[in-house]
Amino acid sequence: MKFATFVHDGKRQSGIVADDQVHTFEHPVELLDLILEGEECLRGVGEHALTGSPPVPVADVRLLPPLQPPTVRDYMTFESHVAGVARGYGDTVPEEWYAAPAFYFTNPYATIGAHEDVPVPPGCLRFDFELEVAAVIGVVGRDLTPEQAREHIIGYTILNDWSARDLQGREMRVKLGSAKGKDTATTLGPWLVTTDELEPHRNAEGFLDLALTVQVNGETIGRDRLANMAWTFEEMAAYASRGTWIRPGDVLGSGTCGNGGCLAELWGRNGALEPPPLIPGDTVTMTVEGIGTLSNTVVEGAAPVPLPPARRRR
Template sequence: MRFATYIHDGSAHESAVRAGVVAEGTVHPLPQGTTVLDLVRAGLPAAIGAGAAALDGPAVPLDEVRLLPPLDPPTVRDFVAFEEHVEGVVESVGDGAGVVPEWYEAPTFYFTNPYALVGAHDDVPVPPGSQLFDFELEVAAVVGRDAESPAPEDVEIFGYTILNDWSARDLQRREMKVGLGPAKGKDSATTLGPWLVTADELEPYRDAEGFLALDMRVAVNGVEIGQDLLSDMGWPFEELVAYAGRGTRVRAGDVLGSGTCGNGGCLAELWGRRGTQDPPPLRPGDVVEMTVEGIGTIRNTVVAGLDLPPVRPARARPRTRKRPS
């Protein structure tokens, strides 16, 4: 089943936002006030029951609605689970080449901005001050049940959606030289969409090792840039969720990104491999389209961002140990 969050009448008022079930080019609204996060927290059986009831009701053509991010998650963690991506991107964003030994020891993630989520077809502004804007093709899993230090076999995943982790590579590179981050290099926008596909729908794609063998593709202005399989991840999603909850907790509705796939899943990987900015950084007017087998397609247009004054550098470093008398 596919759950979406959308606006039909074009109003920005909160009451105009609805959740619904997507089927055959239409969306069937759920009862007013019901959110996709409510369904996730209710559990998959209850959600599918609510969705089935909605399918008996009225429908709205998908081309008449604006798709919002499918849910409003409590947290968004983004992993880096594709070895091939790391091989290429460290040469353009990091220092040196190759995958550090620590990558193989355990999954790595950072928390990104849940307030910067955008919908499947929304415009995406270039972050202030960035000249090296990039996309990242990912799949995200949505946690289906609260858990503390869960074992991978006890993890419940409600469903999956496409994630585009938009990245300002020049800002990211500066931040990570400090040994912390990424921060402003990553938090301007993250696309989630077009909807949330329940986990049961994607089980036919699961391979013998427990990975989902979904085809992933990204194109810029109609030209394909990258293609990979989700099953090329170093860890399956159940292990990523278990690691996220290790020594702490995860909650139903938390979003966990796979990290960027390899073979052109982002521009920075190709820049690192080729030693030149080919293809070039994204510019206003560029259209980025991502398609993941079994889930759907998101398509965002890059637009000009805010023109803000430069960030003030740190003051001269004082060494005063006592207040003036």
């Protein structure tokens, strides 16, 4: 099943998607609330909507993020991506990367829909995209094994981790990782695809083998396979739950795919800002086999509000 949140006739609604049409739930309800009730409830409401509500063409609605996630963990699970970015700094993949699926927490309030405009972050001159797939947690859990974690994932969606590379680079020199460089926009969508729909794509190693493609203004920039991840989503979820709780609605991003999944990787490999950073008017389109397509256009952003430098206390 595919579940979407959208605006139609000026109203925020949720429903189930089938054959390029959306069937609205009979009673207004947020998708996250149904996930909290359990997968059986979610499927039951979806099946009722398929037979009980008139369809609306997907083209006639404005898609929103499928759900408002309470947390978003974004990982780095594609070795080729890490290697390409590191090369731009004259470096290689650090040994620590191989030890565990590292992640950072990004801003859950900055999620946007599949076709919404994306403002350039204030002060950014090197704007970038990141093609990812995300798993959505459906059942609360703690200290899970990967085998247990599979039952805690309810579905998948596409994630574009928009990145202000110049801001990010300055922040990481302070040893605090990504902050404002990743703070203003994360696309989620176009909908939530339940796990059973993608099971036929699971390979012998346990990875979902899906084709990933990203284009800028109609030109293909990157292609990869989701099966090139170094860890499965179940292993990522188990690591996320180590010593703490994962809860329904939590989003786990795969991290950027390789082979051109973002511009920064290509800049590292090419030794130059080629292809160039995104500018207003550029449209980034991402397609993931079995899930769907996102297409966002970059627009002018706000100017940064001036702040003073640090008061030196030596």
